[in-house]
Amino acid sequence: MLGRPLAVAWQKKTTAGLLFQVRGRGTEAFSSLEEGATLEVRGPQGRGFPVPAGERLLLAAGAMGLAPLLFAWERYGASRPGELLLGVSCSRWTGLVEWLHRRGVPCTVACDDGSIGRKGTVVDLLERLIRKEDEVWACGPQAMMVAVADLAPARFFVSLEARMACGYGGCLGCVVPTRSGRLRACVDGPVFDGREVLWNDLLH
Amino acid sequence: MTFSTDLAVTVGSVAMETPLIVASGLWPFDGPFWCEEALGGIGAVSSKGLTLHPRPGNGGVRVWETPSGLLNSIGLQNPGVEAFAGEIIPGLPRRRPLIANVAVERLDDLERSLDLLQAMNLPPEVVELNVSCPNVDGGGMAWGLDASGVRQVLDVARPVWRGPLWLKLTPQAPRLDEITAAAESGGADALVVANTWLGMAIDVDRRSPVFDRTFAGLSGPAVFPLSLRLLWETASLTALPLIGCGGVSSGRDVLAMIMAGASAVEVGTALVREFHAPLRFCREISAYLEERGLRSVASLSGCAREGRKERR
Numbered sequence: 234m235l236g237r238p239l240a241v242a243w244q245k246k247t248t249a250g251l252l253f254q255v256r257g258r259g260t261e262a263f264s265s266l267e268e269g270a271t272l273e274v275r276g277p278q279g280r281g282f283p284v285p286a287g288e289r290l291l292l293a294a295g296a297m298g299l300a301p302l303l304f305a306w307e308r309y310g311a312s313r314p315g316e317l318l319l320g321v322s323c324s325r326w327t328g329l330v331e332w333l334h335r336r337g338v339p340c341t342v343a344c345d346d347g348s349i350g351r352k353g354t355v356v357d358l359l360e361r362l363i364r365k366e367d368e369v370w371a372c373g374p375q376a377m378m379v380a381v382a383d384l385a386p387a388r389f390f391v392s393l394e395a396r397m398a399c400g401y402g403g404c405l406g407c408v409v410p411t412r413s414g415r416l417r418a419c420v421d422g423p424v425f426d427g428r429e430v431l432w433n434d435l436l437h
Numbered sequence: 438m439t440f441s442t443d444l445a446v447t448v449g450s451v452a453m454e455t456p457l458i459v460a461s462g463l464w465p466f467d468g469p470f471w472c473e474e475a476l477g478g479i480g481a482v483s484s485k486g487l488t489l490h491p492r493p494g495n496g497g498v499r500v501w502e503t504p505s506g507l508l509n510s511i512g513l514q515n516p517g518v519e520a521f522a523g524e525i526i527p528g529l530p531r532r533r534p535l536i537a538n539v540a541v542e543r544l545d546d547l548e549r550s551l552d553l554l555q556a557m558n559l560p561p562e563v564v565e566l567n568v569s570c571p572n573v574d575g576g577g578m579a580w581g582l583d584a585s586g587v588r589q590v591l592d593v594a595r596p597v598w599r600g601p602l603w604l605k606l607t608p609q610a611p612r613l614d615e616i617t618a619a620a621e622s623g624g625a626d627a628l629v630v631a632n633t634w635l636g637m638a639i640d641v642d643r644r645s646p647v648f649d650r651t652f653a654g655l656s657g658p659a660v661f662p663l664s665l666r667l668l669w670e671t672a673s674l675t676a677l678p679l680i681g682c683g684g685v686s687s688g689r690d691v692l693a694m695i696m697a698g699a700s701a702v703e704v705g706t707a708l709v710r711e712f713h714a715p716l717r718f719c720r721e722i723s724a725y726l727e728e729r730g731l732r733s734v735a736s737l738s739g740c741a742r743e744g745r746k747e748r749r
Binding site for chain 2: 235236245258276333339396397398399400401402403405406407410414415424434
C-alpha cells in the first residue's frame with residue numbers, strides 16, 4: 234500500500250545508497266529485491282540539514298539513524314572538523330561497523346553491552362566530546378534524541394522518523410510536535426531544529 | 438486538462454470537468470498543489486475537515502498500513518474556519534470548485550462556521566458536512582448515526598448556508614433508510630457515500646492498541662466493495678445526487694461507482710499510493726468510453742441498475 238520513507242545514506246554519481254534494518258513487511262520486501270529490480274521512488278522529499286556553522290560538526294547516530302548522518306559525513310566530514318559517533322545495542326551490529334570501516338569512514342562506536350567499541354551509549358560519547366561552540370546533528374531512537382537534546386548543543390538539528398502515509402504533506406499522518414505547532418515530517422522535516430521540537434510531547 | 442471524451446459531470450448545480458473529487462483530508466494548503474500541474478484529472482477539491490477553532494489533532498500514531506488499506510486517526514488537525522476563510526483560501530488560486538468539509542461537533546460552532554464561509558468574497562462552491570464526529574453536546578455519539586442527529590445538523594446548517602450542501606454519511610449508521618429520509622427532508626442537496634469504516638489495530642509487540650483513541654477509520658482498496666454496496670443501497674432509497682467515496686484505485690472502480698448511481702466519485706487513499714492517480718483514472722475512463730463509442734461518462738450514471746428489480 235504505502236511507500237516507505239528512507240534517508241539516502243550515500244551518493245555516488247547516479248547511484249543513491251540506502252541503509253535499512255528489516256523490521257516489517259516493507260523492509261522485508263526491500264531485502265528480498267534482486268539485482269535489476271525496479272522500484273518506484275518519489276523524492277527527495279522535505280528539508281535536509283542546513284549548512285553547518287558550528288566550530289565542529291558532531292554527528293550522533295543511533296543504530297539505523299546512521300543513514301542520513303553517513304551522507305552528512307561524506308558531504309562535510311573531510312572539509313571541516315568533526316566526529317561521527319555511532320551507538321548500537323549489541324554484537325548483532327558488528328556487520329554494520331565493519332562495513333563502515335571497510336568504507337574508510339572514521340567512526341567512534343559505543344555499544345550498550347561493550348561487545349563492539351566502547352561500552353556505553355552514543356550519548357556518553359557525545360557528552361565527553363561536546364564543547365559549547367559545537368554543532369550537533371542527531372538521528373536515532375527517540376529516547377536517544379531526548380538525551381542528546383538534554384546536552385543542549387548551541388546548534389542542534391535532528392532527522393526524525395514517523396509513520397508516514399502520503400509523503401507529500403496532505404494527510405498529516407506524520408506530524409511532529411514543535412514550538413510552531415504540529416509540523417509534517419515529510420515536507421516540513423524530516424530535519425528539524427532540535428531546540429524547536431517538543432520532546433516530551435513526542436514521547437507522550 | 439483535455440481528454441478525448443467528455444468527462445464532465447454535474448452534481449446538482451455543481452459542474453465539474455471530471456467526475457473525480459479529492460476527498461477531504463488529502464490536499465495540502467500549500468500553494469503548488471493548487472496550480473494546474475498538480476490538479477490534473479481532478480474535478481473538485483474537498484478541504485481538510487474544518488472546525489470553528491484551530492485543532493492540533495490526535496497524539497500518538499496517526500496512520501497504520503493494513504492489507505490493502507490504511508487506518509487513520511488524524512483527529513481533525515486543521516487551522517480553523519476563520520483562518521481558512523480569511524487567509525488560506527483567499528491566498529490560493531481557485532482553479533476547481535472548492536468543497537469546504539465542515540466537521541460537525543457543536544451546533545453553535547457549526548452555525549458560526551457556515552456564517553464565516555458564507556461571508557467570504559468568493560465562498561466555497563459547496564459545503565460538505567462531516568457527521569462522523571462525536572456530538573460533543575449530546576453524549577459523544579456521532580451525529581450521523583441516526584436520523585434525529587442528521588436532522589438536527591441540517592436544521593442548523595440549511596438556513597445559514599445558501600449554496601449546495603452535501604452530507605457525507607458515516608457507514609456506521611445502522612438505518613440507511615431513515616438517514617436518507619432525514620437528509621431529504623432536512624434539505625441536503627447531495628449525499629457522499631461514505632466516510633471511513635471504523636476499524637482498529639493492536640501492536641502485538643507493545644500489547645496495546647496502536648491508536649490512542651483505539652478505533653480508527655479504514656480506507657483504501659480494502660473497503661471498495663463495501664462502499665460500492667452502500668452506494669448501491671443508497672441509490673435505491675433516494676433520488677438525491679450521490680457522490681461515491683471509498684477505496685477506488687482505478688478508472689474501472691470509478692466507473693463502477695458511477696454505474697451504481699454516483700454522479701461523481703471522491704478519491705482519497707489512492708493519492709497516497711500514487712499522487713497522479715486522478716489523471717490515470719481519467720485516462721482509463723476516457724479509453725473505456727472511446728473503445729465503446731460512448732461520448733460522455735455522465736450518460737453511464739446508474740446504468741448498472743437498469744432493468745434490475747430492487748431487492749432490499
